[in-house]
Amino acid sequence: MSQPVTPRRTTRSSAVSAPDPASPTSPSKSRPKPTPRRQLIPTDVAKEEEEGEGEHERSTIDALLEALPGRRAQATDLLRLLAPAPALPLLLHGGAATGKTRALLLALRHILPRPRRVAYAALRSLPSPRALFASLLTQLSPPSSSSASSRLRVPDKPSDFVAALRDALAGLSAQGEAVYLVFDNLEVVRSWDKSGQLLTLLLRLYDLLRLPQVVLVYVSSATPDAYYSMTGSVEPSHIYFPDYTVDEVRDILMRGHPNPKLYSSFLSVALKPLFRVTRRVDELVAALEPLFRRYCEPLGDLKAVLDESIRRRLFEHIQPHLAAALNETFSVPMRASVDKCNDHSSGGKVISKRQFGSRDSLSTELEFHMSVSAKYLLLSAFLASRNPATLDAALFDSTGGSDNHKRKRKSSQASLNMKDTMLEEMLMKGPGTFPLERLLAIFQCITSVSEDALGDVECPDSMMTGSGMTGLMSDVLLQLSTLCNSNFLSKSRSCPLEGSARYRSNIDEDLALKVARSVSFPLSKYIYRR
Amino acid sequence: MAAASVASQAQAVLRGRLCNPGFVHSALRSSPDTNYSKLKYLVASSVSEACNNSVLLLGPRGCGKAAVVDMVLDDLKKEHPDAISVIRLNGMLHSDDNCAMKEIARQLCLEHQLSFSKMASSDDNTEFMIDMLRECGLAHKTILFVLEEFDLFAQGKQRLLYSLLDAMQSLTSQAVVIGVSCRLDADQLLEKRVRSRFSHRKLLFVPSPLDDIQRLVEHLLVLTKDSGLPAQYITDYNSRLTNIFIDNKFKGCLNSLMDADATTSNILRFLFRAVSYMNMESGFLSMECFQKALSSMQRQPKTDSLQDLSILELYILVCMHRLEDKEQSSYNFTSIMKEYRSIQDAYKTSDKYSSTVCFRAFEHLLDRELISFGDNRGRNQALEYRSVKLLISSRELAQSLKLNTTCPAVLQKLLDRERYM
Numbered sequence: 040m041s042q043p044v045t046p047r048r049t050t051r052s053s054a055v056s057a058p059d060p061a062s063p064t065s066p067s068k069s070r071p072k073p074t075p076r077r078q079l080i081p082t083d084v085a086k087e088e089e090e091g092e093g094e095h096e097r098s099t100i101d102a103l104l105e106a107l108p109g110r111r112a113q114a115t116d117l118l119r120l121l122a123p124a125p126a127l128p129l130l131l132h133g134g135a136a137t138g139k140t141r142a143l144l145l146a147l148r149h150i151l152p153r154p155r156r157v158a159y160a161a162l163r164s165l166p167s168p169r170a171l172f173a174s175l176l177t178q179l180s181p182p183s184s185s186s187a188s189s190r191l192r193v194p195d196k197p198s199d200f201v202a203a204l205r206d207a208l209a210g211l212s213a214q215g216e217a218v219y220l221v222f223d224n225l226e227v228v229r230s231w232d233k234s235g236q237l238l239t240l241l242l243r244l245y246d247l248l249r250l251p252q253v254v255l256v257y258v259s260s261a262t263p264d265a266y267y268s269m270t271g272s273v274e275p276s277h278i279y280f281p282d283y284t285v286d287e288v289r290d291i292l293m294r295g296h297p298n299p300k301l302y303s304s305f306l307s308v309a310l311k312p313l314f315r316v317t318r319r320v321d322e323l324v325a326a327l328e329p330l331f332r333r334y335c336e337p338l339g340d341l342k343a344v345l346d347e348s349i350r351r352r353l354f355e356h357i358q359p360h361l362a363a364a365l366n367e368t369f370s371v372p373m374r375a376s377v378d379k380c381n382d383h384s385s386g387g388k389v390i391s392k393r394q395f396g397s398r399d400s401l402s403t404e405l406e407f408h409m410s411v412s413a414k415y416l417l418l419s420a421f422l423a424s425r426n427p428a429t430l431d432a433a434l435f436d437s438t439g440g441s442d443n444h445k446r447k448r449k450s451s452q453a454s455l456n457m458k459d460t461m462l463e464e465m466l467m468k469g470p471g472t473f474p475l476e477r478l479l480a481i482f483q484c485i486t487s488v489s490e491d492a493l494g495d496v497e498c499p500d501s502m503m504t505g506s507g508m509t510g511l512m513s514d515v516l517l518q519l520s521t522l523c524n525s526n527f528l529s530k531s532r533s534c535p536l537e538g539s540a541r542y543r544s545n546i547d548e549d550l551a552l553k554v555a556r557s558v559s560f561p562l563s564k565y566i567y568r569r
Numbered sequence: 570m571a572a573a574s575v576a577s578q579a580q581a582v583l584r585g586r587l588c589n590p591g592f593v594h595s596a597l598r599s600s601p602d603t604n605y606s607k608l609k610y611l612v613a614s615s616v617s618e619a620c621n622n623s624v625l626l627l628g629p630r631g632c633g634k635a636a637v638v639d640m641v642l643d644d645l646k647k648e649h650p651d652a653i654s655v656i657r658l659n660g661m662l663h664s665d666d667n668c669a670m671k672e673i674a675r676q677l678c679l680e681h682q683l684s685f686s687k688m689a690s691s692d693d694n695t696e697f698m699i700d701m702l703r704e705c706g707l708a709h710k711t712i713l714f715v716l717e718e719f720d721l722f723a724q725g726k727q728r729l730l731y732s733l734l735d736a737m738q739s740l741t742s743q744a745v746v747i748g749v750s751c752r753l754d755a756d757q758l759l760e761k762r763v764r765s766r767f768s769h770r771k772l773l774f775v776p777s778p779l780d781d782i783q784r785l786v787e788h789l790l791v792l793t794k795d796s797g798l799p800a801q802y803i804t805d806y807n808s809r810l811t812n813i814f815i816d817n818k819f820k821g822c823l824n825s826l827m828d829a830d831a832t833t834s835n836i837l838r839f840l841f842r843a844v845s846y847m848n849m850e851s852g853f854l855s856m857e858c859f860q861k862a863l864s865s866m867q868r869q870p871k872t873d874s875l876q877d878l879s880i881l882e883l884y885i886l887v888c889m890h891r892l893e894d895k896e897q898s899s900y901n902f903t904s905i906m907k908e909y910r911s912i913q914d915a916y917k918t919s920d921k922y923s924s925t926v927c928f929r930a931f932e933h934l935l936d937r938e939l940i941s942f943g944d945n946r947g948r949n950q951a952l953e954y955r956s957v958k959l960l961i962s963s964r965e966l967a968q969s970l971k972l973n974t975t976c977p978a979v980l981q982k983l984l985d986r987e988r989y990m
Contacts, residue, residue, distance in 0.1 A: 116865075119845040123581045125588035127841050132870070134877055134937055198662035198672065239661060246635070247659065251588050261938055262870035272631045273834050276842060279868055282877035315880040316926055317933070366923035463897075466904050469954030529951070545951055 103149045107142050108294065109287030116278050117146040121254065124154075124217035127273060128245050128255040132262055133280025136321045139258050140223055142280070147219060154254075155216035163224040168237050169193060172200045175220070179207040197240050201247050208253050219254050220244070226261035235269065243271035282318045285310065291320060292327065298341055305334045308354055309361055316365060326364055333360045412486075413518045414554050417544070418562060419481040420528050421551040424470035424544040426567040428477060434565055435484035472531055472541040475519075482515065485560065575802050576852030582796050583844045586789055587837055590636035594833075596788050597637065604772045608747075609641045611770065615745050616645065616652055616711045621737040623746040623767050625719065628774025630751045631834030637774075638715055638747060654680040654705070655713045660721025660750075666728040670694040677701050677712075695732055702742040712744045719748035723758035730759065734766035776831035782823065785833070787814065789840060790854070802852070809853045818856060822863045829867070839866055871961055874937050875969035880920055881930045883969075883976060884909060887983050889940065889959050890966055899943055902931055902953035916979050928953065 100118065107114050120129055131139045140161075147157050158178040165171045173193040194200040211218050222241055228234050240247075245255055255275070259265070263277050283291065289306055296302045309330055313323055334357045335341060343349070409417075426434065522528045523542070531541050546554075548566075555562035586592045597605040608624065615622040626634045645653055656676045663669035674694040678685035681701070689697070705712050714733065716722055722730055737744050748755065759767060777785070790810055792803045813819050826839055842862035847854055878886070888908040892900045906924055913921040932952075934940045943956035967984055970976050 120842070122845075123577070123584055125585050127588060127838060134874065134933075196662075196668065198668055201662055236661075243661065247662070251585070260936065262874060264870055265938070270630075272635065274631075274838065276838050277865075277868065277870075279870070279873055281873060315920060316922060317881070317929065318877065318879045319933070322929075366926055368925045368929045463904075466907065467899060467901055467954070467956065469901075469903070469951060 099149050103145055106145055107138060108290045109283050110138050110142050110280070113138075113278055113280055114142055114146060117142060118150060120276060120278070121146060121219075121256070122150045124215075124254065125251040126217075126254045128242075128257065128275035129278065130257045130259065130263055130266075130275035131278050131280060132259050134282050134319070135260055136319045137280040137282055139260075139280050143221065143256060143258060147221075153216075154219050155211055155214070157219045157221065159221045159223065161223040163227050167231075168197075168200075169195055171237075172203075176200075176203055176207060179204070179211065179218070181210070197236070201240075201244075204244075205248055205250070208248065208250055215252060217252050217254055219256060221256045221258065223258045225257050225259035226265065229261070229265065238266065239269045239271075242266060242269050242275070245273050246271040283320060285314055288314065288318075288320060288323060292324070300345060301335070301338075301341060302331065304345055304350055304353070305331055305357075308357060309334075312361060312365060330357065330360060330364055333357060409554075410518070411558060412515065413522065414558050415486050415560070416478075416482055416515060416518050417522060417527055417546065417554055418551060418558075418560060419478055419485055420473075420522070420542065420544040421546055422485075422562075422565055423473040423478050423481055423542075426565070427471075428473070430567055431477070431481065434567070435481060470543050470545070472543045474539055474541055478519075478542060479515065485565070573849050573852070575798060576847065576849050579792065579796075579798055579802070579806065579852065580844060580847050580849075582792070582798070583790065583847075584841065587841045587844065590633070591640060591643070593785070593789065593837065594633050594636045594640060596785065598640070604774060605637050605640060607772055608637060609644060612641055612645060612713070612745055612747070613648070615743075616649055619706075619709055619711070619743050621742060621744055622770075623734065623737070623748070624770040624772065625748040625750065625756055626772045626774060627750055627753050627755060629776070629832060631832035632774040632776060633833050634749045634774050635717060638749060642713065642715070652709065653711045653713055655715060656680075657715045658717070658722075660716065660718030664718075664721045664724060666726070667691040667694075669722070669729045670698065670732075673698055673714075698732075699736045702736050702744055703739070706739075706741040706743040710743065714744065714746045716746065716748045719750035720752040720755045720758055722748075723755065727760050727763050730763045731766075734763060738766060776827075777833065779823065779827060782827065782831070782836055783814070785836065786823070786840065789837075790844075806853055809855075813854065813856055813859070816856060819859060822859050826863060826866070839863065842866065871939070871965060872969060874939065875961065875965060876972065877937075878934075878939075878969075878973075879930065880975065880977065880980075881922060881927065882934055883973070883980055884912075884920060885927065885930055885934060886939065886959070886961070886966060887970075887980055888912065889957070890963055890984065893959060894963075899956040899958075901956050902928065905931070905957075912983065918977065918979055920977070 103118075104111055104114055117129075117131075120126060131143060133139055144159070147154065156179065158175050160171055160174050160178075162171065165174055172195075176193070194203050208218055225238070225241070228238050228241070231237065242257070257275060263275075267274075289303075289310060292306060292310070293299060293303060306327075309327060310323070313326055317323065317326075334353055337353060337356050338349075519528070519542075523530050527544065527546055529543050529545055531543055552562055594605070597603045600606075604626070608626070611622065611624055626638065628634055642653075642655055646655075654677075656673055658669055658672060663672050670691050671689075671694055674689065674697050675685050677683070677698065686693075702712060733744075733746060736742055737746070752758070753773075756764065756767070756769065756771065791807055792798065794800070794803065796803070826835065829835075839859075839862055842865060843854065843858045846858040846861050848858070885905060888905050889900070891912075892904060892908055897904070906927060909927065912918075931940075935942075939960055940957050941960055943958045963984075970981050970984060
């Protein structure tokens with residue numbers, strides 16, 4: 040897979056660990072436990088620097104700008120604001136996947152009075168203040184005493200931490216060389232317990248330490264106004280990282296591509312439409328990669344000369360796929376192995392999107408993955424969530440509720456208005472919750488109805504129909520937990536009055552209808568329309 | 570090459586000055602009737618007259634309260650090297666009474682070359698502090714307590730403040746408590762028993778007027794003969810700088826900067842940026858440096874991130890805005906989608922996407938904090954049913970649509986039409 044831009048995670052680790060392939064861990068893996076100290080600054084480059092200053096200086100800056108496409112202004116700002124040691128704190132902010140961390144770490148390698156040490160703490164991977172303190176102190180402790188420091192007690196309280204940090208830093212910066220402390224993903228702290236306390240501590244470190252040789256750098260995807268109330272006497276100066284423009288994205292994607300001609304003609308077709316949907320490079324890469332493979336399909340020889348007719352043919356070939364790609368967040372290839380799926384989804388935020396993703400991807404090939412009883416269970420859960428409980432008796436009477444059209448009344452203006460507000464309310468509230476008993480009752484009703492239909496077609500033997508019913512019921516709780524785990528249903532907190540858990544269905548009507556069709560169940564008859 | 574190295578030397582000197590609060594506020598030393606001279610008189614007289622005292626320094630952040638305290642303490646240490654010892658506490662770190670007592674005991678031990686026991690209880694530490702106060706009083710030695718973030722000590726039971734101030738009531742003790750806080754009502758937070766033991770001396774720090782700031786800028790940027798740079802360079806540099814200072818554009822820069830925030834720290838940040846932008850080729854500060862620094866400080870984060878949105882994300886924002894204009898009290902992703910579909914049906918644009926793609930755009934907006942969930946209720950509810958709200962004004966949205974060159978005309982129309990309707 041030729042990937043022009045590495046995704047976030049690898050960017051981060053490669054930016055740091057690339058210079059030193061022997062380094063055992065990458066910062067993205069830095070966990071609460073004291074990690075082995077990493078050499079952030081390549082020693083060989085440091086040696087080179089000492090020899091020729093003049094032109095060498097210029098060429099390293101050029102190399103830096105070359106490594107950061109589209110980030111020229113930000114990189115020069117960084118170099119200027121970080122460089123000779125006494126510096127005010129700095130805050131890098133900008134959206135996700137705009138190259139903040141990469142630019143910072145590369146710039147730290149290029150700044151000229153070489154920093155004595157760089158301590159990098161990604162708060163996303165350090166889930167507690169204690170872990171953060173431990174990581175910082177181990178990174179700052181002198182290498183000789185690394186074994187001794189691991190035995191040292193990790194400070195719990197902010198006061199102990201600041202004292203320990205000051206001791207560590209005073210030793211390091213006594214020679215007048217700079218120490219850089221980098222706090223990445225500052226925004227995640229806001230959702231922690233006692234977040235205010237830790238954030239103010241971090242943002243006021245400049246006031247607390249009062250060591251001129253220590254430069255503090257914060258990286259955050261949240262805008263600076265999130266931190267205004269927490270800063271101390273010195274607010275950090277800001278550097279904004281805007282999202283890439285179309286041309287910059289094209290440059291980034293084109294970098295190091297093995298077949299630049301073909302790829303650029305592909306990008307001229309595919310990039311603009313996708314760019315209207317999302318501007319994040321990581322998502323664009325994930326979407327473009329399978330599309331490009333499709334684009335190449337009609338070509339026998341990838342090195343063939345591209346003339347206008349071939350280009351048109353390729354365009355016509357890609358057009359339907361492009362339209363499809365615009366409407367999906369990530370594609371699950373048919374008959375693909377599981378790890379390949381994981382590959383595709385790893386770029387985005389899988390956890391939060393799982394509910395949506397699973398719904399969409401499964402809707403096409405649901406038939407192959409779900410047992411009949413699970414489908415019925417899903418349908419009954421859907422009905423239980425959508426219909427008011429008071430109507431259950433009317434809908435599921437002994438005849439199977441097929442005669443509910445009789446109950447319609449004439450609607451007056453007032454009731455129409457009421458209907459509107461009800462509809463609005465339903466849109467706001469979303470699906471309702473239901474207890475397990477209600478789900479089982481509905482399940483029993485709808486299976487008993489469809490059983491007749493099923494029985495006629497598939498199992499003419501009456502014995503089989505009878506046992507089929509109990510077969511469906513036997514492991515229903517197991518099925519239920521499976522559905523819960525796969526996020527089709529969600530189990531909410533137990534109701535304080537009844538004490539038992541309540542469930543809610545997460546699927547939308549389209550999917551429910553699709554499922555109903557697959558088991559030829561007349562779902563629309565049972566949905567209560569207001 | 571040589572010019573560049575001189576320039577970077579000069580830049581290093583200037584940066585060092587800007588990052589050194591002692592240098593920034595050193596101009597105060599010479600002028601009478603400042604907070605510096607008042608505080609110094611107060612503390613010096615309590616040291617020489619062997620009495621107890623307490624004072625609060627109040628004012629917004631970044632006005633140099635802590636720097637003034639530092640300068641006064643430095644001066645006093647030079648004048649009375651043996652007669653004072655300083656204990657520093659910070660409300661952010663030591664607001665817990667036990668922890669603060671321990672820290673006081675630790676610093677007292679450090680000052681007087683005693684061995685500090687980590688195992689000592691809080692009562693032991695309190696007793697130790699009272700004993701030390703008496704001993705120091707008998708030896709005519711003043712203990713200065715500097716309590717930064719004073720308001721945070723006033724949380725809870727204020728046991729620390731009480732025991733500290735109560736110990737100072739005896740005739741034998743000799744101590745000064747200097748409280749530093751950015752809350753102007755810090756003394757109102759004190760309990761009655763603490764307040765009655767507190768002398769109500771307050772020094773108020775306010776942002777300086779324009780004249781003082783101009784003097785400060787000159788003090789910070791003009792190079793002196795003793796900075797170790799070539800004399801020719803210094804004269805060239807200073808003459809260029811004075812030209813900039815009398816320029817009206819520069820005054821305009823300073824004015825617009827101070828309109829937003831007139832604290833010293835804000836000025837320092839501005840100067841630091843300007844100095845960092847110094848042209849290394851010529852080696853001098855120019856008007857462009859200051860203008861560039863000003864424009865980088867006046868960025869509007871919200872407007873910036875509005876410019877970074879994709880077309881679909883803008884559609885969602887416009888839909889939300891339309892819903893708000895309809896005075897719909899609360900709405901969520903499903904109602905936004907309904908609005909979005911109705912717009913797409915009405916205008917038949919090419920930007921009709923599936924709801925999953927829209928949801929991803931919606932999540933991006935949440936990430937950028939241009940929208941947020943309306944309440945914390947229903948955390949276990951699916952995201953698309955939680956009510957959301959816009960965090961930007963209609964003016965900001967309209968402006969960003971206008972600035973966005975790729976924005977389709979329909980969007981602009983959708984926003985405009987309802988504004989005038």
